[in-house]
Amino acid sequence: MTTSPVRRPxxxxxxxxxxxxxxxRRHGYHAVGVNDIAAAVGITGPGMYRHFQNKQAVLGHVLLTGVDALAARLNGVLDGFGDPESGLRPLLRAAAEISIDQRDLTALWRWQGRHLHQADQKEIIRRTGVLLGGWQAGLRRLRPELGDRDALLLCFAALSVFGSVGDHxxxxxxxxxxxxxxxxxxxxxxxxVVPSTETTAVRPRPAVAASRREELLTAATRLFRDHGFHAVSMEDIGAAAGIAGPSIYRHFAGKSDILLAAxxxxxxxxxxxxxxxxxxxxxxxxxxxxxxxxxxxTVLRSDDLIAVYANEIGxxxxxxxxxxxxxxxAYVAEWVRLLREVSPSLSDAEARVVVQAALTVVNxxxxxxxxxxxxxxxxxxxALAVGLLDSQA
Structure with missing residues (x-):
């Protein structure tokens, strides 16, 4: 008797x-291995390589596929933005629906997208840039008094509102x-918005040179934000601060100690x-x-600290x-408590949505x-944060 070969789905x-x-999403990019992904669908690690070259390729596929799905759902609604007043609300509702439906994907892009291969990062930026251009053009028709840079500011603010669902x-x-x-x-x-100029905001340099410990903390925080905690070594931190890696141990017991200090x-x-x-x-x-x-x-003074505090404490x-x-x-709960006192008709969940939208725009x-x-x-x-908080009063 012959048996039929097992067919792969x-x-x-x-x-x-x-x-x-x-x-x-649940464990972070670096904590997940190829074997973990394969085991989740009942195959061996080597079996995954029939479909993906490596773990990074899986992440790229997930996010690029998600961007394509987003574009497919929004393109038709963007066409209706030709009449801005009548087309704005359907566009915003469609974007809200997508953000909620793809909430996990939104969180994945916001917090794990930095681990993409550079080519995939560029491609995602290119594809989302096309969508952003449609938003910006529609907003200029809705508000012809805005310049390109001011329209861009408000477009990004709206996108942060939608992206905020991935943060809570x-x-x-x-x-x-x-x-x-x-x-x-x-x-x-x-x-x-006050019409902007092309002047670049320049942050003043500190009048007093930072201590070596502060230099290390600053360098490490920037590296953690850009590359993720697991991808950064003590040698990387030392090189960024201009000292040998072992010298860091005079100031910090280890990499986790630096993260805790930040x-x-x-x-x-x-x-x-x-x-x-x-x-x-x-x-x-x-x-x-x-x-x-x-x-x-606090955010503007803290540079990379807020991103590390939000994303790396795990x-x-x-x-x-x-x-x-x-x-x-506890910090967010105080915002929610205050907002509910100002707007008692909001439920706790609704107030949290509003607060997180305001925080995400600022972040x-x-x-x-x-x-x-x-x-x-x-x-x-x-003004944007206060406007969002006051909008439900």
């Missing part, structure tokens, strides 16, 4: 991509969630801003506005990671080319 590549996306787990009822995101994005694109510093700065805002405020709304200004100032020892997450949750734009050199960026970020 036609959708094995898609199965691998789906499994990898879930593993990357709040989940209002779906239709309310869609409407709320669309409302917030519309607030962003209709925000008043995380604690960010937590301390945020807590100080929160306490000052609450102690000086005359009302919950005033406290919320003061807190927004404080957060903008690489700390478990006890330290739990403490940092507790501080993060994203200072690291966005074409936007981060604006001379009035601090004022504009504060």
């Amino acid at each position: 036609r959708d094995r590549k898609a199965q691998l991509a789906t499994a990898a996306a879930d593993l990357f 787990h709040a989940a209002p009822a779906r239709e309310r969630f869609v409407d709320l995101l669309a409302d917030l994005a519309e607030t962003a694109v209709r925000s008043p 995380s604690r510093r960010m937590a301390d700065r945020l807590t100080l801003g929160l306490n000052d805002s609450l102690s000086e405020a005359t009302s919950p709304r005033d406290a919320l506005h003061r807190l927004a200004r404080s957060y903008v100032d 690489n700390l020892p478990e006890r330290d990671a739990k403490e940092m997450r507790r501080l993060q949750r 994203d734009l200072p690291r966005t080319r074409g936007v981060n050199d604006r001379p009035r960026l601090a004022t504009e970020l504060t």
Whole structure:
């Protein structure tokens, strides 16, 4: 008797991509191996190489496929943006629906996209650039008083609103969630801006030279942000600071110690801003506005710290990671509490969506080319954040 050969499923590549996306999102890119991805769909590690060259290729496939799906759903709606007033709301609702439906993909791009092969990064930027161009052109028709740079600012602000769903787990009822995101994005694109100039914002150099420990902390934080904690060695940090790797141990016990120092510093700065805002405020709304200004100032002064604090604390020892997450949750909870006092009709989940949208706009734009050199960026970020928080009052 002869037996029929076992047939591989036609959708094995898609199965691998789906499994990898879930593993990357839950555990981080560096914590997931080829064998983990293969095992998730019931095959051996070598079997995965029939479909993908390596783990990096899987990530590229997942994100490029997601961008194509996004473009396919938005292109038709963008065509309707020819009449900006009637086309704006359908466009924003469609973008909100996609953001919610592909929430895990949004989180994957925001936090793991830096691990892509350079060619895949460039291709994603190219494809998303085409979409951004359509948004920008439509916004110029909606608001002809805007220059290209001002339209770009507001387009990126709206995209950050949609991207914010990848930074939290709040989940209002779906239709309310869609409407709320669309409302917030519309607030962003209709925000008043002062016409910009081409002047580049220059940050003043510190009057006093940093200590060696500060140089190491600054260098390490930048490397962690750009490449991820696992991809950075002590030798890399030493080279970036201009010293030999072993000399770092005079200042830090190890790489995790550097990460913990960076995380604690960010937590301390945020807590100080929160306490000052609450102690000086005359009302919950005033406290919320003061807190927004404080957060903008902290982010702009903290350069890479905020990105590392948001994305890398899972690489700390478990006890330290739990403490940092507790501080993060407590900080956001104060924003939510204040917003619910100002807007009592909002549920806790809805208030969290609004707060996270405001925080994400402030986090994203200072690291966005074409936007981060604006001379009035601090004022504009504060206005955008306050506008989003006030939009549901």
